[in-house]
Every structure is written in C-alpha cells, then in structure tokens.
Amino acid sequence: MKKEKTNRTQWIHIRLTPDEYQKLQQRFQKTTCRKFSEYIRYCLFEKQVVTNYRNASLDNAMEEISQLKNELNHIGINYNQAVKKLHSLWRIEDFKVWIEKNEKDKISLFQKIEAIDKHLQKIGELWLQ
Numbered sequence: 001m002k003k004e005k006t007n008r009t010q011w012i013h014i015r016l017t018p019d020e021y022q023k024l025q026q027r028f029q030k031t032t033c034r035k036f037s038e039y040i041r042y043c044l045f046e047k048q049v050v051t052n053y054r055n056a057s058l059d060n061a062m063e064e065i066s067q068l069k070n071e072l073n074h075i076g077i078n079y080n081q082a083v084k085k086l087h088s089l090w091r092i093e094d095f096k097v098w099i100e101k102n103e104k105d106k107i108s109l110f111q112k113i114e115a116i117d118k119h120l121q122k123i124g125e126l127w128l129q
Contacts (some may be wrong), residue, residue, distance in 0.1 A: 061123050068116050075109050 016024070025036070033039040041047075082102055086095070 061119060065116065065119055068112060068119065072112050075105060075112060079105055
C-alpha cells in the first residue's frame with residue numbers, strides 16, 4: 001500500500017514571545033526531526049517525538065579509547081618498520097640491536113592492549129547499569 005502524498009496548503013499563524021520560541025528551538029535541536037515545522041506538527045498532533053540521548057559518562061571513555069587506538073596504531077607502525085628492518089639485516093650485530101628494540105616495543109604493545117581491555121570492561125559495566 002502506498003501512502004498518498006498530500007501537499008500542505010493551509011497555514012497556521014501564531015505569535016510567540018522570544019523566550020517561548022527559544023524554548024521550542026532548544027527542544028527541536030534535541031530531536032531527530034529534520035525540520036522545525038515537522039517537530040511542531042508532531043507536538044500539535046501528539047505524535048511521539050524521538051529525542052537524541054547522550055550519556056556524558058561514555059564520552060570520556062570513548063575519548064580515552066580513541067587515544068589508545070592512536071597509540072596502538074603508532075606502535076603497530078613502528079613494529080612493522082622493525083620487521084621490515086629485520087628482513088634487510090645482513091649482519092649479526094644489527095640483528096642483536098633489533099632484538100633489544102623489538103623487546104621494548106613488545107612490552108609497550110602489551111601494556112596498551114591491557115589498558116584497552118580495562119577501558120572496555122568499564123564501558124561494558126556502564127552499559128549494563
């Protein structure tokens with residue numbers, strides 16, 4: 001079944017104080033409605049208005065996860081460069097230096113992975129509340 005499209009040809013004019021208009025605009029900004037007129041129609045006809053909801057406590061966790069992701073990316077790039085260097089090594093002295101540096105990168109990588117795991121556990125606990 002197709003919905004019949006009808007053009008809206010009738011106008012309603014109302015006067016609001018600047019405060020009333022500002023309150024309506026603020027409420028409209030918190031919804032998923034694309035147009036202000038759509039929001040007003042929902043209010044007039046008592047339809048359900050979907051509003052955006054943000055959990056501020058998750059914002060901090062997401063910021064920390066983003067920083068950890070960037071750090072992991074940098075470590076991954078360094079690790080990739082180290083492996084490329086390994087393939088180009090011909091002398092044993094260079095190989096020993098590479099092993100020592102690789103060990104430090106490995107420890108750093110595991111620390112970051114552990115930090116990410118802890119933050120993901122925190123986020124899981126927040127979602128379960």
